[in-house]
Amino acid sequence: MKKLFNFFKKQTYFFLLSAVTTLIVSSATAQMRNNVDSVMIRALYDEVLQSEEMDVNLRYLTAHIGARMTGSEQAKQAVDWLKATMSGYRPDSIYLQPVMVPHWVRGERETASFTTGGSTVKLDLLALGGSIGTSGTLTAQVVEVKSWTELSSLSDEQVRGRIVFFNRAMNAREAETFKAYLAAADQRAQGAIAASKKGAIAALIRSLTLAKDDYPHTGAMSYDTAVKKIPAAALSTNSADKLSAALKKDTALKVSLRISSRQLPDVLSYNIIAELKGASHPEEFITVGAHIDTWDVGEGASDDGTGLVQAMEVLRAFKAIGLKPARTLRVILYMNEEAGAHGGVKYAEQASARNEYHVAAMESDAGGFTPRGFRIEASPEVTAKFREWALLLAPYKAGDIQPQQRGVDLIPMRGMTKALLSLDCDDSRLFYIHHTALDTYDKINPREVAMGAGAMAAMAALLCKYGL
Amino acid sequence: MKKLFNFFKKQTYFFLLSAVTTLIVSSATAQMRNNVDSVMIRALYDEVLQSEEMDVNLRYLTAHIGARMTGSEQAKQAVDWLKATMSGYRPDSIYLQPVMVPHWVRGERETASFTTGGSTVKLDLLALGGSIGTSGTLTAQVVEVKSWTELSSLSDEQVRGRIVFFNRAMNAREAETFKAYLAAADQRAQGAIAASKKGAIAALIRSLTLAKDDYPHTGAMSYDTAVKKIPAAALSTNSADKLSAALKKDTALKVSLRISSRQLPDVLSYNIIAELKGASHPEEFITVGAHIDTWDVGEGASDDGTGLVQAMEVLRAFKAIGLKPARTLRVILYMNEEAGAHGGVKYAEQASARNEYHVAAMESDAGGFTPRGFRIEASPEVTAKFREWALLLAPYKAGDIQPQQRGVDLIPMRGMTKALLSLDCDDSRLFYIHHTALDTYDKINPREVAMGAGAMAAMAALLCKYGL
Numbered sequence: 001m002k003k004l005f006n007f008f009k010k011q012t013y014f015f016l017l018s019a020v021t022t023l024i025v026s027s028a029t030a031q032m033r034n035n036v037d038s039v040m041i042r043a044l045y046d047e048v049l050q051s052e053e054m055d056v057n058l059r060y061l062t063a064h065i066g067a068r069m070t071g072s073e074q075a076k077q078a079v080d081w082l083k084a085t086m087s088g089y090r091p092d093s094i095y096l097q098p099v100m101v102p103h104w105v106r107g108e109r110e111t112a113s114f115t116t117g118g119s120t121v122k123l124d125l126l127a128l129g130g131s132i133g134t135s136g137t138l139t140a141q142v143v144e145v146k147s148w149t150e151l152s153s154l155s156d157e158q159v160r161g162r163i164v165f166f167n168r169a170m171n172a173r174e175a176e177t178f179k180a181y182l183a184a185a186d187q188r189a190q191g192a193i194a195a196s197k198k199g200a201i202a203a204l205i206r207s208l209t210l211a212k213d214d215y216p217h218t219g220a221m222s223y224d225t226a227v228k229k230i231p232a233a234a235l236s237t238n239s240a241d242k243l244s245a246a247l248k249k250d251t252a253l254k255v256s257l258r259i260s261s262r263q264l265p266d267v268l269s270y271n272i273i274a275e276l277k278g279a280s281h282p283e284e285f286i287t288v289g290a291h292i293d294t295w296d297v298g299e300g301a302s303d304d305g306t307g308l309v310q311a312m313e314v315l316r317a318f319k320a321i322g323l324k325p326a327r328t329l330r331v332i333l334y335m336n337e338e339a340g341a342h343g344g345v346k347y348a349e350q351a352s353a354r355n356e357y358h359v360a361a362m363e364s365d366a367g368g369f370t371p372r373g374f375r376i377e378a379s380p381e382v383t384a385k386f387r388e389w390a391l392l393l394a395p396y397k398a399g400d401i402q403p404q405q406r407g408v409d410l411i412p413m414r415g416m417t418k419a420l421l422s423l424d425c426d427d428s429r430l431f432y433i434h435h436t437a438l439d440t441y442d443k444i445n446p447r448e449v450a451m452g453a454g455a456m457a458a459m460a461a462l463l464c465k466y467g468l
Numbered sequence: 469m470k471k472l473f474n475f476f477k478k479q480t481y482f483f484l485l486s487a488v489t490t491l492i493v494s495s496a497t498a499q500m501r502n503n504v505d506s507v508m509i510r511a512l513y514d515e516v517l518q519s520e521e522m523d524v525n526l527r528y529l530t531a532h533i534g535a536r537m538t539g540s541e542q543a544k545q546a547v548d549w550l551k552a553t554m555s556g557y558r559p560d561s562i563y564l565q566p567v568m569v570p571h572w573v574r575g576e577r578e579t580a581s582f583t584t585g586g587s588t589v590k591l592d593l594l595a596l597g598g599s600i601g602t603s604g605t606l607t608a609q610v611v612e613v614k615s616w617t618e619l620s621s622l623s624d625e626q627v628r629g630r631i632v633f634f635n636r637a638m639n640a641r642e643a644e645t646f647k648a649y650l651a652a653a654d655q656r657a658q659g660a661i662a663a664s665k666k667g668a669i670a671a672l673i674r675s676l677t678l679a680k681d682d683y684p685h686t687g688a689m690s691y692d693t694a695v696k697k698i699p700a701a702a703l704s705t706n707s708a709d710k711l712s713a714a715l716k717k718d719t720a721l722k723v724s725l726r727i728s729s730r731q732l733p734d735v736l737s738y739n740i741i742a743e744l745k746g747a748s749h750p751e752e753f754i755t756v757g758a759h760i761d762t763w764d765v766g767e768g769a770s771d772d773g774t775g776l777v778q779a780m781e782v783l784r785a786f787k788a789i790g791l792k793p794a795r796t797l798r799v800i801l802y803m804n805e806e807a808g809a810h811g812g813v814k815y816a817e818q819a820s821a822r823n824e825y826h827v828a829a830m831e832s833d834a835g836g837f838t839p840r841g842f843r844i845e846a847s848p849e850v851t852a853k854f855r856e857w858a859l860l861l862a863p864y865k866a867g868d869i870q871p872q873q874r875g876v877d878l879i880p881m882r883g884m885t886k887a888l889l890s891l892d893c894d895d896s897r898l899f900y901i902h903h904t905a906l907d908t909y910d911k912i913n914p915r916e917v918a919m920g921a922g923a924m925a926a927m928a929a930l931l932c933k934y935g936l
Contacts, residue, residue: 045641046641049641050640050641052680172517172518175513175864175865210915211914370894370896372865395643396643397644426838428838428913428915428916428919429916432913432915445896445897445900448897451896
């Protein structure tokens with residue numbers, strides 16, 4: 001009995017010892033791995049934070065090319081310049097991926113006004129991307145609505161032949177501005193369809209911003225093939241408030257609207273793809289991207305000039321510190337995120353056709369402001385992995401992991417990769433300039449852009465090293 | 469035996485039951501308290517995020533008063549306007565607290581240049597606050613140093629009769645920009661003393677910024693009564709780089725420097741103090757503050773116009789939602805933070821003389837950018853309390869609690885209160901504009917200011933409700 005007891009005691013002892021040893025060793029290994037990773041991440045941040053490359057690039061892009069709407073001459077120039085610039089960072093390969101894209105043009109700058117009490121009030125507006133024109137000047141009464149319910153409750157008679165004015169403001173009480181944007185963006189995306197279904201002849205949308213100013217915010221809109229297309233434009237918030245106030249006094253007032261925009265035939269354009277080939281798993285891809293195209297106003301500094309220079313910086317920083325990825329790093333600069341993500345769709349189609357294995361796909365398209373971390377679309381297990389890695393980014397204040405990635409160009413990759421992730425940035429400033437003439441270089445802070453690029457490089461390095 | 473056992477069983481059962489009940493009840497109470505507090509905080513944020521009051525105030529302050537250096541006519545105007553504005557929010561009392569303050573004037577705008585290879589290069593500079601003038605133009609050779617060690621290693625002979633040029637750059641690798649600032653600010657604060665000790669006749673300091681531009685950053689400097697005063701000025705980083713490059717080619721080059729600044733006699737000025745009297749503990753004070761004075765360039769928008777409108781907003785929001793604090797809320801707008809914290813010292817002296825009990829003192833003076841939470845100077849127990857409260861601020865992304873509060877006006881309150889706390893803001897943008905002509909309204913984002921005011925109001929409300 002005693003012998004047996006001793007045997008068990010020994011066994012237990014051995015078991016405990018081995019368990020403790022395993023624990024110590026594995027924890028020490030984890031610690032060592034963390035230390036090595038910390039050093040790698042520190043080196044990437046050091047490179048990015050001390051370099052002026054991104055700032056020089058963003059200045060060039062905004063000052064010498066500026067707005068670069070899909071299908072435009074400037075978009076072509078941007079492709080050429082971005083390819084040449086990234087080539088300078090000596091990737092293992094760089095090539096253009098052809099993609100047919102829509103070519104919408106604004107034409108003459110749009111005008112709108114109403115006359116009330118004998119005086120004419122001009123409205124500041126921008127046609128929404130893809131909107132048809134008005135064929136001369138259209139003049140009609142206006143129906144203001146602040147919700148879909150309000151629109152539904154109107155009879156077709158009340159809407160027919162009129163302009164529907166969608167005047168639901170972004171909710172300033174929502175702490176996360178981006179959520180307030182998403183919650184109001186349905187008016188811009190679906191307003192023309194809903195208004196047309198009830199017989200309206202045009203749609204005016206309150207700009208998606210918390211600012212009270214004279215800058216209209218353009219953006220994408222949808223048409224439904226089953227519903228008659230009608231012109232649609234965004235009013236600045238000041239103009240929306242003026243129109244709303246005037247309608248309260250004079251419900252019969254008429255707005256005169258002139259929009260010259262039109263859709264031209266699709267044109268050939270390109271995604272730009274650069275690679276650093278993986279040393280041990282070249283067939284596994286980690287993509288880091290941003291979009292080339294912009295709207296036609298402003299300089300496309302924040303949306304998405306910052307993302308472009310950050311994505312290229314990841315490659316440059318890898319090369320500069322001599323980091324040879326185990327898996328293949330692919331930088332993808334997409335064409336036409338703004339009006340249908342044709343570049344994103346093309347990339348996913350070809351990746352699928354070639355049966356390529358994508359570990360993860362990342363995009364930076366949140367304005368280039370102070371990074372907070374990443375928004376991730378992945379399984380709970382994979383998300384847990386990112387949360388572990390995020391501890392390494394916490395010293396740089398980029399360790400926040402949130403659900404619901406927001407990279408539009410990544411959506412076509414759903415189901416083809418283990419994780420989609422978008423750089424998450426502070427969103428306070430974005431909707432003051434988003435899709436407006438105010439999206440210019442002077443609104444950008446180079447330090448914020450650099451901190452974002454550091455986070456992207458660090459996350460890309462971990463993905464390249466460990467996979468998922 | 470069985471009886472005894474049953475007795476114990478009963479007792480145990482009773483004990484367990486009572487423990488569990490206590491746990492449930494106390495946790496339910498805590499939960500209820502949290503819910504009530506959440507609702508209070510939501511109401512404060514709702515008020516602040518939907519109001520245009522702060523933006524209107526900041527526009528007025530920057531456009532109609534602008535820079536308001538201690539002792540200046542504009543500082544007087546600011547006192548009058550701030551008192552009138554805050555009176556409009558109907559505090560229970562509002563009064564001016566007299567304080568004698570220094571009156572330094574820049575005089576004619578300073579000039580500096582050097583001639584090398586036949587051409588003259590102008591330098592962009594600003595005298596540091598408190599610097600003496602040069603009595604005409606001073607021309608001397610320059611000794612460049614990048615560290616205190618480097619200065620120490622020079623013989624007095626090498627320094628005597630020369631200008632010491634402190635050219636240590638802020639460390640871009642430091643993830644937290646504010647830390648990089650603090651680590652480089654010793655040159656500005658102590659440079660003139662250290663240089664004079666070795667016989668230098670002037671000091672030039674590289675501006676404290678990560679930007680590479682033509683804007684010099686002024687700021688406070690010290691003299692030592694035991695050491696001869698010499699003039700000191702900050703060079704823009706571009707000018708510092710030019711001078712450094714030129715010195716490498718021509719070590720004997722001479723800089724001509726002209727500074728007209730001088731110290732006038734002290735003048736009478738004021739702190740502004742407004743109160744909402746505590747309903748149940750009126751003798752316990754929670755202070756919320758910011759500073760009125762600025763440097764003489766720019767508009768004092770970020771430093772500390774944002775803090776002023778935020779501190780006043782706390783009072784306005786309390787009144788607007790009908791929040792009657794249990795303890796007394798005191799809003800203090802301090803005079804002369806920038807050059808000696810005379811207002812802060814005066815406030816602490818009088819609070820001490822009156823034997824007032826201060827629960828906590830808060831200041832907003834970190835630029836008015838996106839808030840992250842609070843920096844707190846308190847015992848570990850009190851800090852733990854703040855960490856618990858911070859959970860209520862996390863939904864507003866203001867739940868980060870860090871050590872080392874940074875409100876200069878609060879330092880005189882050390883030891884007189886349980887906690888000093890400063891609003892902690894994202895620091896990426898601050899040192900691009902800090903103490904320069906660039907500190908203007910257009911650099912400020914109203915949403916960021918509002919999010920900061922929400923956090924301050926929420927924290928002040930918790931402090932007023934619970935004390936410490």
